[in-house]
Amino acid sequence: MVSISTVSLVLNGRDEGRVKAPLAALVREKADELGYTVNPLARSLRTCRTRILGFISEEVATTPYAGGIILGAQDAASTYGYMLFTVSTDGKASEENEIATLKRYGVDGFFYSKMSNRIAHVPESLSEYPVVMVDATDHENKVPSIEPDEFMIGYDATNRLIQAGCKRIAYVGCAENMIAQDGRLAGYRTALQEAGRAFNPSLVCNVMNYLFLEKMSSIFKNFFKNFFRGLYQVYSFRPLASGIPSSSRYFATVRREMEIPFSVSFSPRRRSL
Numbered sequence: 001m002v003s004i005s006t007v008s009l010v011l012n013g014r015d016e017g018r019v020k021a022p023l024a025a026l027v028r029e030k031a032d033e034l035g036y037t038v039n040p041l042a043r044s045l046r047t048c049r050t051r052i053l054g055f056i057s058e059e060v061a062t063t064p065y066a067g068g069i070i071l072g073a074q075d076a077a078s079t080y081g082y083m084l085f086t087v088s089t090d091g092k093a094s095e096e097n098e099i100a101t102l103k104r105y106g107v108d109g110f111f112y113s114k115m116s117n118r119i120a121h122v123p124e125s126l127s128e129y130p131v132v133m134v135d136a137t138d139h140e141n142k143v144p145s146i147e148p149d150e151f152m153i154g155y156d157a158t159n160r161l162i163q164a165g166c167k168r169i170a171y172v173g174c175a176e177n178m179i180a181q182d183g184r185l186a187g188y189r190t191a192l193q194e195a196g197r198a199f200n201p202s203l204v205c206n207v208m209n210y211l212f213l214e215k216m217s218s219i220f221k222n223f224f225k226n227f228f229r230g231l232y233q234v235y236s237f238r239p240l241a242s243g244i245p246s247s248s249r250y251f252a253t254v255r256r257e258m259e260i261p262f263s264v265s266f267s268p269r270r271r272s273l
Contacts, residue, residue: 002023002026002027006019006023006027007027010023010024010027010028011027011028011031011036011038044106049108050105050106050107050108051081051082051083051108052082052083052084052085052105052106052107052108053073053077053082053083053084053085053107053108053109053110053111054084054085054086054087054099054102054105054107054109054110054111055070055073055084055085055086055087055110055111055113055134056087056089056095056098056099056102056110056111056112056113057070057086057087057088057089057113057115058088058089058090058095058113058114058115069113069134069135070084070086073111073134082108085102085105085107087101087102095123096123096125099123099125099126100125103125107129108129108130109129109130109131109132110126110129110130110131110132111131111132111133111134112126112131112132112133112134112136112143113133113134113135113136114133114134114135114136115135116135116178116180117135117136117137117147117148117150117178117179117180118136118137118177118178118179119136119137119138119139119177119179120133120136120137120138120139121138121139122138122143131143132144132145132146133145133146134146135147135148137179147179148180149183150179150180150182150183150184150187151183151184151186151187151190152187153180153183153184153187154171154183154184154185154186154187154188154191155187155188155190155191156187157184157187157188158187158188158191158192159191159195162191162192162195162197168200168203169188169192169203170203170204170205171184171185171188171203171204171205172205172206172207173185173204173205173206173207174206174207174208175206175207175208176208181206185204
């Protein structure tokens with residue numbers, strides 16, 4: 001005879017040092033023969049934990065890189081025996097409604113994601129839960145976060161254009177207060193320096209999101225239409241990216257005879273987290 005407590009310890013993975021190895025192996029063998037599987041609902045009633053995590057995205061689910069972000073979170077959660085519930089929000093009221101819904105399902109913790117890397121405030125309604133910020137930084141630096149390497153994004157993008165033979169590479173940044181701006185510009189400048197090229201401030205401009213296409217066209221038509229060989233965009237383009245986190249990053253190699261912006265061909269590049 002084997003006691004209920006012994007079986008419970010073994011099937012819940014808490015038998016090491018408590019149950020002899022041969023007996024634990026026998027319990028697992030019999031459980032497999034009987035087709036026993038853990039009932040998550042029954043376990044949650046006993047432990048008061050559902051092993052469910054909520055992923056709150058601010059329009060992230062509609063951006064090109066959202067799939068990789070959410071899939072990565074899902075794979076990690078599954079590895080540790082958790083399930084991921086994902087919701088997308090489009091404003092303060094919507095966000096609070098989704099948080100309330102996830103709470104009703106008894107989630108154990110939250111991922112709180114923004115559509116582009118920025119300083120953000122975690123909602124007060126999440127203050128009593130474990131939270132990890134995704135593509136964002138807590139304004140008080142109290143909440144752990146997962147962020148892209150902004151320096152390497154700028155550095156790798158610039159090197160790609162250098163290797164493609166581009167001679168005059170422009171940096172179009174964002175005039176809004178974004179974490180990405182300083183890191184990417186530093187990466188751009190470092191790549192130029194390592195390639196033996198002087199940094200030219202006249203090839204750098206910062207624009208608001210909605211002004212990007214207008215500004216890009218102005219650069220080519222009014223200043224560099226006879227000389228430009230390449231353009232490097234390190235900027236969150238809202239109409240295409242819905243705002244990353246997740247945001248899209250694009251490379252364009254532009255020939256002099258092309259009409260800007262209509263003939264520019266963009267190819268998206270995956271960024272590293």
